[in-house]
Structure formats: structure tokens, C-alpha cells
């Protein structure tokens with residue numbers, strides 16, 4: 001029997017050109033570069049002045065198509081993970097499909113900062129069942145539009161950007177030596193949704209609202225849940241941190257990342273960290289970090305990689321893949 005794996009055949013990303021440093025932020029809210037660096041690791045964030053979520057996603061997708069040596073006509077399906085869609089309807093995925101002339105099916109998913117990990121899981125299932133042969137998965141976020149720029153508890157944490165993977169169904173033998181997605185593990189604890197949410201929405205207040213968060217509690221849940229999910233997915237395959245070549249987590253806070261890496265017994269040399277440059281770009285953070293690590297010649301074809309993410313919902317999950 002043929003075994004199908006979802007192989008990553010193209011990577012792309014896009015960051016808006018405007019950069020806001022911690023020092024610049026400290027001129028408008030009561031904060032400091034020292035406080036932000038110490039508590040989060042963040043040094044700067046990219047902010048979109050005019051580009052929408054779809055426009056940033058289009059640029060990331062075009063870069064992924066170039067990387068994969070493919071044309072948009074080679075793509076069967078497009079999934080966009082975002083919490084900041086351009087329009088209430090249609091989906092951002094259909095706006096991007098229209099611009100790129102992609103003819104396959106297209107839809108958005110909403111899983112906040114876990115969006116890319118949820119998206120990889122959905123894409124993997126669609127490829128394995130033969131619903132599509134090549135999927136373009138994009139994480140794109142214009143979080144600057146849902147930030148209260150007067151709230152120092154949240155405005156220092158987030159940034160804008162987009163990242164994309166092209167995934168292709170590929171015949172494999174069904175072992176951990178295969179290239180592609182090897183396993184995924186998704187979780188949610190809806191009882192905790194109140195810890196991180198927007199103050200409004202289209203069907204309630206008629207506005208998007210702004211992000212409100214109990215930072216200390218979100219931090220506590222993130223540390224616990226991300227350690228557990230990372231250990232669980234490794235355990236399912238009798239792996240330990242030693243077997244992993246690279247850990248590419250959602251980039252929300254350097255202290256959360258360090259804590260998971262420590263519990264897995266990973267040295268900092270195996271951890272990809274971009275939160276200092278990008279801040280938290282939600283569903284875009286993993287593909288942005290992944291592509292940067294490949295460009296810097298850290299991550300190479302054939303490496304065993306662990307991804308994890310936690311976000312509003314609360315949602316969280318992990319993905320094990322061989323690049």
C-alpha cells in the first residue's frame with residue numbers, strides 16, 4: 001500500500017518595511033526597551049502602514065512559488081490562517097487566490113496564534129485523503145489593526161507579517177525517515193477563552209475590537225501546555241530532544257521558548273528564535289521563523305523539526321516534520 005506524506009516543497013515570507021523599535025514605542029506608552037527585552041526578548045516589530053493581510057499573504061505566496069519552482073496553476077488548494085481577515089467575507093484565501101489566479105478550493109481558518117499548526121494538520125489530512133495534491137498554506141496577520149496602541153500590556157508584544165508553505169503529496173515508506181509531516185497533535189481548552197480575546201467582533205459589537213489579555217495567566221498556560229504537547233508528540237514516536245535537529249516554536253516570548261527547550265533538553269543551538277526581530281506575528285510566526293532559518297543555512301533538507309504553538313481559544317498543538 002502506498003503511504004502519502006505531505007512534503008514541504010516551497011517556503012516564502014514577507015515583512016512590511018516599517019520597523020518600530022522598543023525605544024520608539026516608549027515615546028508613546030509608559031514602557032521601556034529594557035522592560036520589553038527582559039520580559040519578552042522582543043527588540044522590534046514590523047508594522048504594515050498600508051498593506052492588508054491579503055496583500056502581505058500574496059507576497060509570501062509568490063516567494064514560496066519561486067522557491068518551489070512552481071506556478072500558481074500548480075496549486076490545488078489555498079488555506080489562510082489569520083485572525084485579521086481583510087473582509088468579513090469572502091475569505092482572505094479567496095482574495096489571494098483571485099490575485100494569483102489559483103483555481104483550487106480556498107478557505108480561511110481561525111485558530112489565533114496556533115493557526116499555522118492547525119493549518120498544517122488540515123493540509124496534511126487533505127493531501128493524505130487525495131482532496132488536493134499541492135496546497136499553499138499561508139499565515140498572514142495585520143495585528144497592528146487590532147491592537148490598542150495605548151495599552152502597554154499588549155501593544156509591545158505584536159507585529160505584522162506573512163509566511164507561506166507549499167505542501168505536496170508525496171509517496172513515502174511510512175517511517176520516521178520519510179520527508180514531510182510525520183505527525184501532528186492539536187489541543188484546545190475552551191474554558192480559558194476569556195484569557196485572550198478581542199473586545200468586539202462583527203456579530204457582537206459590529207467592530208473588530210482590540211486584543212485584551214491576562215498576560216500572566218496566558219504565560220502560565222503557555223509554559224505548561226507547550227511543554228506537555230511537545231513531549232507528548234515526541235513520546236508517541238519514542239523520540240527525545242536529542243533526536244530533534246531543530247525546534248521552531250511559535251514566536252511569542254523568548255522566556256516561553258526557553259522554558260520548553262529546557263524541558264525537552266534542547267541546547268539553545270537547536271532553537272530558532274526570531275521573536276526579537278518580528279515580535280509575535282501570530283499565525284505568521286512559524287513560517288517566518290522557518291524560512292529565516294533556511295535562509296541562514298541553519299535548517300537543511302532532511303532535518304527533523306519540531307514545531308509548537310499556543311494561542312487564543314486557548315488552542316495549542318505541535319507538528320513533527322522532516323524538511
Ligand SMILES: CC(C)(COP(=O)(O)OP(=O)(O)OC[C@H]1O[C@@H](n2cnc3c(N)ncnc32)[C@H](O)[C@@H]1OP(=O)(O)O)[C@@H](O)C(=O)NCCC(=O)NCCS
Nearest residue numbers: 031032035039113152153156215216218219252253310311
Ligand atoms: C505580558 C508579559 C510579557 C508580562 O510579563 P510579566 O512578567 O508576566 O509581567 P506582569 O504581568 O507580572 O506585570 C508586571 C508589571 O509590569 C507592568 N507592565 C505590563 N506591560 C508593561 C510594559 N510594556 N512596560 C512596562 N511595564 C509593563 C504591569 O502593569 C505590571 O505592573 P504592576 O505590577 O504595577 O501591575 C507576560 O505575561 C507574557 O509574555 N505573557 C504571555 C503573552 C503572550 O505571549 N501572549 C500571546 C500568546 S500567543
